[in-house]
Amino acid sequence: MANCDNNPWKKNAWGKTEEKAEEPIVSFVDVMSEEYIEGMGNQEKLEEERYMKQLEQMFGDTSTSDEQFTLNTEGMTDEEVALALQRHFDREADVARAVASSSSVHFAPDRYIPKTMQETDSEDEDDDALRQAATDMLYAKLDAENASESRLRPEGPSTSRTKHDTGVSGRRNADKTFNDRNSLPTGDMVGDKLNNKVFNKLMAFGKSEAKRQMRHKDKEEKATMDTSVDSDTRLLLLKWINQGVFDSVDGIIATGKESAVLHAAQDSATSYAIKVYKTTLSEFKNRSEYVKDDFRFKNPRGVLKIWAEREFMNLSRMAKHGLPCPQPVKVRRNVLVMSFLGDDGLAAPRLKNVEWEFFTDEERRYVYDQVQTIMCRMYKECLLVHADLSEFNLLLTPDNKVHVIDVSQAMDLSHPRSLQFLTRDIQNVIAFFTKIGVPNLPTYVQLFNLITDLEMVEDHDLLVQVEQFSEENRSADLRHDKSRPADMELKKYNEEKKANRGISPARDYN
Numbered sequence: 001m002a003n004c005d006n007n008p009w010k011k012n013a014w015g016k017t018e019e020k021a022e023e024p025i026v027s028f029v030d031v032m033s034e035e036y037i038e039g040m041g042n043q044e045k046l047e048e049e050r051y052m053k054q055l056e057q058m059f060g061d062t063s064t065s066d067e068q069f070t071l072n073t074e075g076m077t078d079e080e081v082a083l084a085l086q087r088h089f090d091r092e093a094d095v096a097r098a099v100a101s102s103s104s105v106h107f108a109p110d111r112y113i114p115k116t117m118q119e120t121d122s123e124d125e126d127d128d129a130l131r132q133a134a135t136d137m138l139y140a141k142l143d144a145e146n147a148s149e150s151r152l153r154p155e156g157p158s159t160s161r162t163k164h165d166t167g168v169s170g171r172r173n174a175d176k177t178f179n180d181r182n183s184l185p186t187g188d189m190v191g192d193k194l195n196n197k198v199f200n201k202l203m204a205f206g207k208s209e210a211k212r213q214m215r216h217k218d219k220e221e222k223a224t225m226d227t228s229v230d231s232d233t234r235l236l237l238l239k240w241i242n243q244g245v246f247d248s249v250d251g252i253i254a255t256g257k258e259s260a261v262l263h264a265a266q267d268s269a270t271s272y273a274i275k276v277y278k279t280t281l282s283e284f285k286n287r288s289e290y291v292k293d294d295f296r297f298k299n300p301r302g303v304l305k306i307w308a309e310r311e312f313m314n315l316s317r318m319a320k321h322g323l324p325c326p327q328p329v330k331v332r333r334n335v336l337v338m339s340f341l342g343d344d345g346l347a348a349p350r351l352k353n354v355e356w357e358f359f360t361d362e363e364r365r366y367v368y369d370q371v372q373t374i375m376c377r378m379y380k381e382c383l384l385v386h387a388d389l390s391e392f393n394l395l396l397t398p399d400n401k402v403h404v405i406d407v408s409q410a411m412d413l414s415h416p417r418s419l420q421f422l423t424r425d426i427q428n429v430i431a432f433f434t435k436i437g438v439p440n441l442p443t444y445v446q447l448f449n450l451i452t453d454l455e456m457v458e459d460h461d462l463l464v465q466v467e468q469f470s471e472e473n474r475s476a477d478l479r480h481d482k483s484r485p486a487d488m489e490l491k492k493y494n495e496e497k498k499a500n501r502g503i504s505p506a507r508d509y510n
């Protein structure tokens with residue numbers, strides 16, 4: 001459909017002739033004038049003719065209205081009639097299109113015009129309701145279409161704000177950074193903005209920083225485990241410093257499989273060795289041979305604490321008999337304080353680390369003789385077997401004196417396997433001094449008999465004889481309760497502890 005200013009029959013969209021928008025202003029005299037009326041009629045006629053000519057020039061046929069269209073259907077088949085009608089209809093449509101394209105006025109497609117506006121007022125109420133519903137549906141559809149179009153092809157400046165809006169995303173980034181749990185110390189970021197690039201970099205940095213801190217923490221924990229100086233131990237050492245036991249703890253002398261040994265000083269004249277036992281069970285797995293039949297291992301975790309106390313007890317017993325060993329000073333939980341063996345803060349070397357090539361045969365023999373005496377006295381006077389004696393647990397002080405250390409596993413003779421452990425100690429010692437070339441060393445059996453006053457024979461294996469002897473000659477005490485020998489040791493241990501209370505060097509401190 002088209003509208004044309006010059007077309008006297010121009011019709012509106014609803015097929016009705018439009019009323020003139022403006023009537024020409026004329027005087028009453030003019031209206032009454034026949035000439036004027038005649039003129040108006042002529043003018044209309046002229047305009048009509050001009051329009052028809054225009055169509056004729058364009059399409060060669062002026063039949064554009066239904067009234068003028070006549071069709072002689074005589075002798076025509078139905079199909080021919082239909083085709084003729086179709087041709088006429090097509091021509092009309094072409095004319096209408098041509099008129100529309102030459103016009104400066106364009107109609108929007110009628111689907112964009114609400115139906116209510118297209119209809120006249122003459123419809124009944126039902127139709128109105130139906131129309132209204134259709135209109136609502138149309139608007140809803142149009143809204144949806146517009147929305148999807150704007151998503152696909154956002155054109156021109158948009159007034160709606162999305163999450164991609166720089167202001168919105170900047171504020172959201174700042175908020176996330178402030179509230180995020182990546183432990184970045186951001187400070188108060190309320191009301192701030194962060195652009196995406198900075199935000200992404202910050203997040204990446206936060207993550208890598210968190211990983212780095214985790215690694216650092218693991219390392220620190222591991223170091224604590226390695227040196228056994230956990231926070232509880234540090235607190236205890238601080239307490240002893242406050243109590244004046246020593247002035248300072250100034251370094252690690254050695255870290256062994258089961259402990260760390262620290263150096264502590266007092267008045268720059270006295271030095272102490274602080275042995276801190278590791279508190280993890282795994283470190284004590286290799287001690288199973290000592291703990292078999294040992295009452296203390298009925299509760300393995302409790303035993304971890306007892307090692308320090310047991311070493312303290314054994315050192316006390318040895319010190320009481322004047323054996324060359326560190327003097328026990330104090331014990332608490334897994335920490336043992338004893339006198340320091342060495343000079344100027346330098347620990348005495350283990351026999352294993354002594355440079356024997358600078359020693360004469362006599363000097364070496366003198367060193368061996370000291371070890372032999374220690375073993376004999378430990379057994380006879382202290383009623384103890386070291387049970388881990390070797391070049392690793394014997395220190396040589398600068399005055400060439402041998403001291404025995406690491407006696408936590410040393411056992412009372414009442415222990416059912418003490419003689420077996422003694423045999424092993426003997427084998428270790430003889431093997432070492434043989435290695436460093438000490439002449440005229442005793443045989444295993446000779447040394448065993450010297451220490452124990454027993455009479456083992458040379459032509460039989462020492463350990464086999466010891467096993468047999470232990471089986472046949474258990475002490476009266478052990479025979480008293482054969483089924484539970486460990487209970488016997490507990491009884492003896494408690495008796496000894498009770499007796500030692502009066503003489504313990506640590507008594508004043510504990």
Ligand SMILES: Nc1ncnc2c1ncn2[C@@H]1O[C@H](COP(=O)(O)OP(=O)(O)OP(=O)(O)O)[C@@H](O)[C@H]1O
Nearest residue numbers: 254256257258259261273326339340341347405406
């Ligand atoms: N009183 C002390 N004075 C000087 N140094 C000592 C003293 N006690 C121990 N040490 C040093 O600490 C080291 C470890 O001590 P000790 O043997 O008692 O601990 P450990 O944990 O049983 O070690 P390991 O089982 O590895 O031999 C010793 O080899 C020695 O060098």
